[in-house]
Amino acid sequence: MELTRLSLLESALKSRYPQLAVFIVMLVGYIFAIIAGLIGTPVGSSNFSIVFVWIAWWAILILIAVPFFGRGWCAVCPIPLPGEWLQRGAVLGPHGNRWSSRRRGTDADSVLLDRRRRTETKWLNLRVPKMFRNIWLQNISFLLLALFSSVLLTTPNITGIVLAAMLFAAVGLSMVFERRAFCRYLCPVGGFIGLYSQTAPIELRIKDKQVCVKCKDKPCYHGSSAGYGCPWDVFPGGLTRNTYCGLCMECIRTCPHDNIAVNLRPFSADLAKPSARMDEAFKAFIMLGSAMIYAGVLLGPWGMFKDAAYNVGTTAWFIYAIIFLTIIFGVLPGLFTLGLLQTKGAASLKQRFASLSTALIPLGLMFWVAFSLSFVLTNASYILAALSDPLGLGWNLFDTANIAWQPMLTSVLAPAQTLALVVGLIWSARTAQKSANEAGVSPFTIIIYCLIATSVMLWLLL
Amino acid sequence: MVVAFAPLPVSSSSPQARNFRLEARQFAFSPSELFVNPGDILTLELVSTDVVHGIYIDGYDLSVEADPGRTATLTFIADKPGSFRFRCHVTCGAMHPFMIGKLTVGTNNWLYRSIGFSVLAVLGLLLFPRTDPKIKL
Structure with missing residues (x-):
């Protein structure tokens, strides 16, 4: 239309x-x-x-x-x-x-x-330059922010510096x-x-x-x-x-x-026209893995992980960063490749990897939706207070500065997250069937991969 | 529908009084995961080891806060089964929004039902695949 x-x-x-x-x-x-x-x-x-x-x-x-x-x-x-x-x-x-x-x-x-x-x-x-005309730099810039995200998401001056840096970088590149x-x-x-x-x-x-x-x-x-x-x-x-x-x-x-x-x-x-690019394929893994890691580290009950993610520069943080990158560049694509090895197709393994990773796009999006629902509904009540006192200087511009923190819609959070994740799984499985049909291979292992990832995400969030 | 409404095994242990000493520090609770049975009378003794912390239990909508070195007590009947996040509700530092623990009352049926839904959805798609005509790029 x-x-x-x-x-x-x-x-x-x-x-x-x-x-x-x-x-x-x-x-x-x-x-x-x-x-x-x-x-x-x-x-x-x-x-x-x-x-x-x-x-x-x-x-x-x-x-x-x-x-x-x-x-x-x-x-x-x-x-x-x-x-x-x-x-x-x-x-x-x-x-x-x-x-x-x-x-x-x-x-x-x-x-x-x-x-x-x-x-x-x-x-x-x-x-x-031609070597940069892809999204590898975007993958790296996202990962850099992701590795420092516990500090970035919680520390105003770091957020201010990063926002300013992005503005200046955009001006400089222009x-x-x-x-x-x-x-x-x-x-x-x-x-x-x-x-x-x-x-x-x-x-x-x-x-x-x-x-x-x-x-x-x-x-x-x-x-x-x-x-x-x-x-x-x-x-x-x-x-x-x-x-x-x-x-x-x-x-x-x-x-x-x-x-x-x-x-x-x-x-x-x-998604009916799968990409054959490795930079985009890895972007799908980066986003999928980051959502799962955030769900575990930020929303999970494990204080040790939060300490490691927050204390940038310490040994614990370096171990966290190594684990983070290993999950994203090793475990997730590795298991996906193992699944692909069980399939036979005319295309090379690399081509199959790139095109079939398209199936992870809806799943990744819905992982982020499910993760964000929890984070946003829990903290949304800060918005009205910050609107009245944006700098924390004791202002009360709209008479909402003293609104107490209160999580919102906690009773519907778990059903909404389940709905998002199951819809994501079905959506990805359908995409896998189409992509696999294009590549002339079986979608079975990719769908099972998506099922396992969804089950892990459900366990992390519920 | 079967997955949604099928009765799952229910813990048969009788309700009892349970006490937990919950230490709060920036930005974690210890222990961070509590497991109780439905109907248990739960007493949480919140002890802060650094700054003022609180505890708010999602789903139960109960809270209490503790000054450093002082014990605050929260007693309630764990009559809602399932898994609930508990979190610090007193701004205690940078990672405050992520100072979270988990209370599981009985079995986390919602999780198992959700995984069951996922498996059923996948089985349905595998057993009854929709075959689209091959798309020309």
Whole structure:
């Protein structure tokens, strides 16, 4: 179902102003989170940076945005904005055509503009080297945050520093590389959002491939007087998966043939086309393993693990880090490979590993949903208090500063977690059947793998 | 449905009074896992060894807090079977939100039923697979 047929929605997406309004709110909130982290109270549960980033934002991201809107968060994320504005030298439309969002550029416009932009730009505007054009850096950046997460999630000034570092990294990369290099290749959050966005019931796609084939200058990729070339370095005419489309809507503005649509579709439509990339395969294991480790370490009753995870730099922490990485890079993919060895197929083991790991994507997403339900419902009552006193300075802006901590919906938590995990298991098993059918192998061992992982997660959470 | 409602073995031991001395420190309880029978009269003696800590029991909605070196007592009848997290409810430091223990009253039937659901779901998918036409990439 094409959503952009709704004229109101189409106008809202083509205009830059609604998006800019959201961007500005997000950017103000983001900068305030940095400031709160750096100068606010060191008590995490009373500090805006911890409460709004790791409870409110995380809940919206993992429980709503990613499952239902895929990269919807990326469409309004403030992190790339300052760098992008500097890179473009403009906040709205392209130079020399400030009001251009109201009209369409022609194919010829795009080439001229692209050439002019390349020669006029003040910044280096380099292509990201080929060896980095994958999500390995995103895997590493996520793991780095994950290994320090016990400190990051609980210590306001660390959260403030990390948020600021991400903003500066995005600005720095925008000065050196073209387009949104940070979002595409480094953002620790963007990697898993991209992976799980394949399950979302929303997509941006072209309407007619022939129109793109005949389109001479590809303004959706190169830009035109109507807008910029794809900031995510994607040619929309070739989009078959959500993974790397940031839903920035720039191509909707630039396409001179009105050939780009936002569609509503069945959940996990992209998973019918398994990836063959090892970076994406390992992302699935990283996310699956991290959810299980967090469930055990953060929500489990074992104080020894919490001590080890929190005391960064100690021997116990190094042992924790080694175990963490061993589970993610050794145990989980190792057991998966052992299962694959029991199957015979025309494709090589590496190809089977990469394509069949697609089955773990719904499972990983639902593991995160189940984990986050517990964490978020238990701590959501901090949100109202932090809203009234965001820096922990004794303010009471909305008369909610003294609301006592109270866990929410504890009676439905276990059923909701079970539902999430069993739905994830069924979803993954169905995906495994489809992927295995594609690869010409039996899905049996992959489904059993998913069952065992689900049982472990149930044991950790219930 | 069978998995959801099938009667599971019930512990036949008669209810008794049980005392636990629960030491709280940043950011753990010791012991961190308590196992009791349904109907037991449970007395928790909470002792903090560093800063002020509390204990809040999910599902039972009961709490008590203890100053360092002082014992606080919480007595209740463990009449709700299942597994419940108990957690510190007095902000006690950075990892406070994750200072968690586990109380199991009787058998954790919900866990076993959930695993049973998972096994049944998988069996259903394996025995009655939906075959889709091969998708061309």
